[in-house]
Amino acid sequence: MSQAILELKGLTKSFGGLTAVNEVSFRVEEGGISGLIGPNGAGKTTIFNLITGVYKVSAGDIHFRGKSIANKEPYAIADLGITRTFQNIRLFKNLSVLDNVLTACHTSAKYGLFEAIFRLPRFGKEEKVLLEKAMSLLEIMGLADRAEVISNNLPYGLQRRLEITRALALDPKLLLLDEPAAGMNPDETIQLMRLIGDVRERFKLSVLVIEHHMDLIMGVCEHIHVLNFGCTLADGKPGDVANDPKVVEAYLGAEESK
Amino acid sequence: MEYILGIFELSAINLVAVLGLSILTGFTGLFSFGHAGFMAIGAYVAAILTKNMHLPFWVAIVAAGISAGLVSIVIGRLTLKLKGDYFCIATMGFGEAVRLIFSNMNYVNGARGMANIPQYDGATLAIPFVVALIAIVLSWNLVNSRQGRNLVAVREEELAAQMAGINVLGSKMVAMIASAVLAGVAGALMANFVGFIAPKSFNMTKSTELTIIVIFGGLGSISGSVVGAFVLTALPELLRAFSDWRLVFYGLAVVVIMVGRPQGLLGGSELTPSGIRKMIAERKAKLALARAKTGGGQS
Numbered sequence: 001m002s003q004a005i006l007e008l009k010g011l012t013k014s015f016g017g018l019t020a021v022n023e024v025s026f027r028v029e030e031g032g033i034s035g036l037i038g039p040n041g042a043g044k045t046t047i048f049n050l051i052t053g054v055y056k057v058s059a060g061d062i063h064f065r066g067k068s069i070a071n072k073e074p075y076a077i078a079d080l081g082i083t084r085t086f087q088n089i090r091l092f093k094n095l096s097v098l099d100n101v102l103t104a105c106h107t108s109a110k111y112g113l114f115e116a117i118f119r120l121p122r123f124g125k126e127e128k129v130l131l132e133k134a135m136s137l138l139e140i141m142g143l144a145d146r147a148e149v150i151s152n153n154l155p156y157g158l159q160r161r162l163e164i165t166r167a168l169a170l171d172p173k174l175l176l177l178d179e180p181a182a183g184m185n186p187d188e189t190i191q192l193m194r195l196i197g198d199v200r201e202r203f204k205l206s207v208l209v210i211e212h213h214m215d216l217i218m219g220v221c222e223h224i225h226v227l228n229f230g231c232t233l234a235d236g237k238p239g240d241v242a243n244d245p246k247v248v249e250a251y252l253g254a255e256e257s258k
Numbered sequence: 259m260e261y262i263l264g265i266f267e268l269s270a271i272n273l274v275a276v277l278g279l280s281i282l283t284g285f286t287g288l289f290s291f292g293h294a295g296f297m298a299i300g301a302y303v304a305a306i307l308t309k310n311m312h313l314p315f316w317v318a319i320v321a322a323g324i325s326a327g328l329v330s331i332v333i334g335r336l337t338l339k340l341k342g343d344y345f346c347i348a349t350m351g352f353g354e355a356v357r358l359i360f361s362n363m364n365y366v367n368g369a370r371g372m373a374n375i376p377q378y379d380g381a382t383l384a385i386p387f388v389v390a391l392i393a394i395v396l397s398w399n400l401v402n403s404r405q406g407r408n409l410v411a412v413r414e415e416e417l418a419a420q421m422a423g424i425n426v427l428g429s430k431m432v433a434m435i436a437s438a439v440l441a442g443v444a445g446a447l448m449a450n451f452v453g454f455i456a457p458k459s460f461n462m463t464k465s466t467e468l469t470i471i472v473i474f475g476g477l478g479s480i481s482g483s484v485v486g487a488f489v490l491t492a493l494p495e496l497l498r499a500f501s502d503w504r505l506v507f508y509g510l511a512v513v514v515i516m517v518g519r520p521q522g523l524l525g526g527s528e529l530t531p532s533g534i535r536k537m538i539a540e541r542k543a544k545l546a547l548a549r550a551k552t553g554g555g556q557s
Contacts (some may be wrong), residue, residue, distance in 0.1 A: 078423035092414035116403030
């Protein structure tokens with residue numbers, strides 16, 4: 001068995017009497033693209049919030065590269081190498097495309113507050129590196145010609161792309177994508193699939209993606225975990241999961257009958 | 259002539275406090291209605307050091323900044339976890355509490371205030387301007403650094419900022435301390451410029467005045483705060499001829515600007531060569547867009 005970069009062990013989260021996530025265990029392989037699917041309210045985004053430290057874990061554990069990260073502060077988890085995008089895009093809306101990425105690059109610089117306020121030599125040197133890094137990321141992601149545009153004025157598809165670019169600025173080892181294809185037409189979805197594959201290759205990272213677009217999930221994921229009402233319904237290769245009668249009944253069946 | 263100089267001195271002093279609040283409110287998005295409290299701490303520290311202990315002005319300024327900064331660490335710990343309006347109310351309570359504490363301290367003459375504080379004179383009259391200049395440069399350096407960008411990220415989208423590896427609480431603390439230090443320094447300048455301080459000089463009206471200046475000048479703009487501080491400190495003086503009506507005009511002027519330019523005079527832009535170029539480009543783009551719209555409607 002290959003190395004797991006992320007491993008959930010009996011992860012549970014309850015809000016008062018409601019158990020949103022119930023004893024969920026699965027693993028994301030190093031360098032793999034895994035999918036997390038399930039009907040609305042199945043607890044997918046809750047799992048993302050648990051991994052990234054937004055919610056506190058009720059029971060169970062989360063291991064990232066062999067170490068527990070449960071209940072760490074969100075910024076500390078981001079520093080370790082897990083970043084995410086959001087279901088409803090959360091950009092720094094009033095900032096330019098470049099500033100969005102430049103802000104997220106901050107961990108690549110080491111100068112302190114004192115050095116910044118008094119403009120000591122290290123400040124200038126490291127700022128230059130940050131700017132170069134941000135610009136090269138924009139170049140790779142095809143956003144360089146829009147660097148000065150206020151991010152809120154970008155077309156929807158590019159806002160999604162910018163959010164992924166911003167996440168990449170932290171040099172993550174694991175990228176969590178929460179419904180990246182939401183609101184996209186089939187054409188844009190295909191582009192996005194390609195982008196996810198490219199990003200994985202180029203940045204040598206692992207991806208965990210939540211999605212409702214079955215084409216996207218079946219197209220890019222090597223491993224799928226299915227949730228229903230907070231519990232694990234199925235886990236396995238895309239082909240196996242798609243033919244699992246339980247999954248068809250709970251999820252894919254409902255899709256087809258629409 | 260001396261009167262005009264006095265207005266400029268007061269503007270420079272207000273500017274230092276406004277810069278602090280600009281970092282907290284304009285860049286980090288935390289609204290405070292208690293910054294007169296930090297000014298009061300600075301003012302009393304400076305008054306005690308220069309009057310009772312006969313120490314030089316610069317010692318008073320540094321000590322005032324440090325004292326206000328230390329208090330802000332405690333206040334920050336207690337209040338920065340509060341969200342939005344709750345933080346506002348907590349700062350309001352802090353400001354009033356500081357005023358009441360000084361009102362009841364016999365060592366500083368309680369509500370009667372402290373008079374005969376050594377005043378700037380001759381060459382030392384330049385101190386407020388020098389300090390204001392230093393404050394502008396340092397604030398500018400802060401907001402144009404990675405730490406400054408983190409503050410703006412926290413203002414824009416707290417959750418996304420966390421996911422971008424930003425320590426939100428730490429960033430808010432940086433903004434809080436910087437703003438308190440500047441307010442404390444402004445208080446010291448005020449005490450040694452006017453020569454008299456009383457708790458009621460640092461009431462909520464003063465706090466609100468500072469916040470109005472920041473909003474008037476434009477959130478997220480250092481140059482906006484500079485322009486705002488000078489305009490809004492001078493305006494009541496220019497309107498002195500209208501005696502009773504001057505505060506009405508003052509209020510009216512603020513309302514008119516806010517209705518006409520909700521983002522404030524220079525919201526989000528700076529008066530630098532590149533900033534001005536950007537503003538002109540944005541205006542042009544807007545005009546072109548408007549023209550395209552009306553043009554499209556006609557054809």
